[in-house]
Amino acid sequence: MNDKRPIRAKSGTNLGGASAHNRRIMIDALRVNGALSRADLARATGLTPQTVSNIIEELASDGLVRSQATVRRGRGQPATPYQLVPEGAFAIGLQIDRHVTRTVIVNLVGEVLVKFEAKLPPGGPAEGVLVILDLVRRARAQLAARTSDADKRLVGLGVAMPGPFGINTLYDDPWMMTAWQNFPLIDRIAEGTGLEVALQNDAAAAATAERLLGAAHGLDHAICIYFGYGLGAGLILNGELYGGAHANAGEIGMILALIPGDGADVEPLEHYASMASLCKLLSIDPSEPQLFEMVSDALQKGSPQIEAWIADVAQRLRRAIQALESIFDPQTIILCGGAPRRLIDRLVKEIGPLLPSIADRASRFPEARLQAGLADPWSVALGAAAEPIARTFDPRFSAILKSN
Amino acid sequence: MNDKRPIRAKSGTNLGGASAHNRRIMIDALRVNGALSRADLARATGLTPQTVSNIIEELASDGLVRSQATVRRGRGQPATPYQLVPEGAFAIGLQIDRHVTRTVIVNLVGEVLVKFEAKLPPGGPAEGVLVILDLVRRARAQLAARTSDADKRLVGLGVAMPGPFGINTLYDDPWMMTAWQNFPLIDRIAEGTGLEVALQNDAAAAATAERLLGAAHGLDHAICIYFGYGLGAGLILNGELYGGAHANAGEIGMILALIPGDGADVEPLEHYASMASLCKLLSIDPSEPQLFEMVSDALQKGSPQIEAWIADVAQRLRRAIQALESIFDPQTIILCGGAPRRLIDRLVKEIGPLLPSIADRASRFPEARLQAGLADPWSVALGAAAEPIARTFDPRFSAILKSN
DNA sequence: TTTATTAAATCAATTGTCTTGACTTATTAG
DNA sequence: CTAATAAGTCAAGACAATTGATTTAATAAA
Known part of the structure; x- marks a missing residue:
């Protein structure tokens, strides 16, 4: 035995x-x-x-x-x-990105009540966590000022940052946030706030937001492609976010070269299809506060360069979508992002018509195969905040089982 | 309201x-x-x-x-x-393939007790279902002869056939089994046997077998690539088989061209990586009863043609595996199939070393990133039989909920 | 050898949640 | 005005897990 x-x-x-x-x-x-x-x-x-x-x-x-x-x-x-009751519960969401951190407080129905943003200092996580804790403290103070007993109704704090987590760094480059990922961030924030803290990657957070109050509302099988500084996907399977064995599921940005025609192509997909790639093309500093406006303007003006970039990205995403449909057989695929609305909508338009796949069925659901989702610099923070709400109130297998 | x-x-x-x-x-x-x-x-x-x-x-x-x-x-x-108790329950598995049908009876622990096989008549499903029902009848008779009260302990009948189901035919070619998929097969078999009948695709069945008594035993996150006449994947997520919105999840054979270098490549992956492709190359009739032996012999002898085919397939699968790892973050990937042992082992060997991915972690599980699974003409039928066992006895969310 | 300790398994009583069936209340159709 | 329909409540009952005390059987220590 x-x-x-x-x-x-x-x-x-x-x-x-x-x-x-x-x-x-x-x-x-x-x-x-x-x-x-x-x-x-x-x-x-x-x-x-x-x-x-x-x-x-x-x-x-x-x-x-x-x-x-x-x-x-x-x-x-x-x-x-x-x-x-909207004010029945509240949760804090925290986005930690390469250059910036954002925090929001949402209520039970996903309305954003408080928003704060700060630049992250270049000193790395040890300094950064102080900035973050201060941001959270200010957000809570503002919430308490609005509703006196709200702080008692906080059900948790969700953190979202770029993944993957716990990996041997594959490409030691500025795309990864290695220092932050090796820092005991969760413990420090939990200790500093007294709240329950959970971590997810930014694509997962975006999908959580999409499910709480976006295009995936009420759907049980949806794939949310997150087009932000990097590229990822949040997987909603059987009505729950799927994290995989080590919470890294959905890292489609790491997939190598889905496109034909360039034999030596061993770079990950997100080196082509991401805001980072576009910033590089346009020579815009990604930490620029007016980033969204600048990109949106550049798109509106247009240029042969930009058109070529869009065509290339659309082609790659068209392939990726066909693959995701074949793999997941979802009700819909949602393209959302930490990217300007104009870019997301343009990409959705440019990606169509979609390639043939098993999703191409006669009796389709009301949902289109591909639709545009939230596109807002705050959507990841919102999704991060939605996580504690979902964890506390959504039906899920693990909630039925005895704790430990 | x-x-x-x-x-x-x-x-x-x-x-x-x-x-x-x-x-x-x-x-x-x-x-x-x-x-x-x-x-x-x-x-x-x-x-x-x-x-x-x-x-x-x-x-x-x-x-x-x-x-x-x-x-x-x-x-x-x-x-x-x-x-x-092995003889505590029994289930019948039925594989319906392009040219042949197989049935097995397994007990509670997955031991195969009865095996029968028959050629499918060319007359299509209306005739074929009679052959199938006869096969099942003979299998039950043999079971009853061995153990008198076993028939009462049958918990169901699982059917596995090539997917996808309920789709507008994408490519109207012999790869699909359109006639069978439009036939009310489940109802006819349920009616003819008096058992509860469930349908899944062959890759899902292979994964079910792999989980019951193969390399995925006890794992909660595993992807089983099924290399048979076609190519598919069975997705074990959170300890359950995932079927997607319309039970077509895992159709990786339908993914278009994962490989660089050939720009006009819009054929699905399974036209390259499958037993069908190899049979075509070797000019072997896939309905040949000695198929496995012939392919195995051809492999042992070797030839420049075969070597080139293996290199090509391995390259494509290497890419597919890297993509699946990025998407699912599984504990392991298993290559199994309705293909000769020698071919599966050779492919696993040839696919290595794997491409870098998030699965490439320092503290890996005991499981290798890629391993060979069951490779047997009977493994799909076995998996089909495992489905009723799993449905009846495995813990799953839906089993807790009130029926209807 | 004797006694204490540890672990497996059971007994009997209790608890907490859902179900059952009868009942009350409020509205519309005829 | 009466019957039909639907929402919702009351009180008793059923059922499965829990609790705490008890029994049984082995080894370790005195």
Whole structure:
């Protein structure tokens, strides 16, 4: 028998786990469908009306849902719809990028209440973390000024930064943030804020945002391509963000040369398809505060150089999308980014028509094969903030199981 | 409120769901670790010893587990290990390929008890389904002859055939099995056998086999590349097979041209990397009964043609593997197939050394980045049979939720 | 040899959550 | 005005996991 080897097993569950799951699906149902009555919830979840009643009662007394005015729907007693209380919970999101850090605070329904931004000092993470903690402190102060008991309703802090994590540096170049990745960032922030802290890469954060309130809202199978300083993808599979074995899933920017025609092409995809590449082409410093405006202007003006770049990137992404469709069979693919709206929209337009793939089905969902998602310098920070909300309130397998 | 639109919500759960999950994790733990005592199970699952005792009692009286001789492990009362009873459950697997159909019956631990094979008549599915039903009938008769009450313990029938399913035919060519895919196969087989029937593509079936008793045993994140008549991948994510939105996930054979150097290359990958391609090269009829032996012989002899083919396929797969690693961040990638052992091993050897990727980490798992898996003409049928076993006994999110 | 310690497994009582079935309330259709 | 329909509640019951005490069986230490 196993005297030495650790026994590998999945975790069991109990009444508490079931109950926690049922609370989560109520919140999820209200998020996806808007206000619903107790009877609606009972039908949709398969639980009995009595059970739903008890749970709604509890959620209401926790300040997470509240009733609206009754509505008459034909015969029978009028229904009392319940909705999420936006100020029922808050979360902090933190984006750490190469040159800048941003923090936002969102509420339960994903509205951004507070935004702060700061340049990261060149001294590296040891200095940078002080800037970050100060930013978070100021954001919390502003939240507290607006709503006095909000700080108590903070459910966590999400950090997003460029991946991959825990890897032997593949290409020792400025594309990677090696120093930051080797720094005990999570522990320092947790200690400095007293909050639960989780880390994800920027593409995953963007996908989380997209699912909370973007084009992936309510979808269970979606791939969000994140076109920012680098290139990545957030994978929404079975309604949850998939992280892989080491939280590095979705690093499509690291894929080598998806394009035919250049035999010696061993550079990763993100060296072509990224804001970094465009900045290089336009000789713009990526740490430039007016970056988005400058790029957007350059696009509007246009130039043979830019047109060629767009055609090249579109071709590469067209291939990547065909591959992702073949691999994942998703409901939709969303191109979003830490990039100007104009660029994202232009790329989506330029990428079409898409290559033939298994996604090219007669009876397609309402969703298009490819659509534009959020495009905002703040979308990663927003996604980072959405993570603690999702972790706390979204239905997921691991939430049912016994802790440890 | 939603008077018209259907309300979308996830399903709730209750005591029964929790209990069912706990039964499943016991079986899973015994499958992964071998025999375990009740105390071991309690520690591994986080449940109390009393709960484990009750569940084991129940599983034993259902004939799914049985005790072994007690073992002394130092101080304290000796432990009574429990193991899975191989003849506790059976399942039928059915492979439908272009030219042939195979059926196997496996027991709870994945041992193959019965094997039958038949050529498919050229008349298409209407005729073919009769051959198939006859094959299944004969297999069941043979099982019943061996173990009298085994037929009652059949938990289902899994069907595997080449995908993709429900697609506008992309390339109307002999690579696809259009007629079969438009035929109400599942209903006819369910009706003809009285069993629960499920359908998956051949790559998914191969991955299921690999997880039940191959290189992916006990792994929660693995990609199984299936190199058979076509090319596909089975995705094991979070310990479950991932099917995508329409059960077509993993169709990597449909990816267009991952290789540089040939600009006009718009053919799908499986036109290069597949047994079909090799058969064409060697002018072997793929429906040839001695196919494996012939290919294996040809490989052993060798020829400049074959060497060039292997180099080309290895190059393409090397790229595909680097892409899959970047996308999924798996624990390992397994190359398996409906192809001769010698070919799979040769390809694995030829593919190395792998390209740099995020899987190239210092502290790698015991698992290699790439390993050879099952290579057997029967492995797809075996995987098809493993599906009902997995569906019935493996822990999974959907099993906790209320039915409908 | 005796006693203490450790570990496996069980017994009996308790807890917490969902379910069941009867009931109340409020509205519309006829 | 009455019947039908639907939302929602009440109170009792069912079920599976938990708790804490107890039994059994081995080794280690005195």
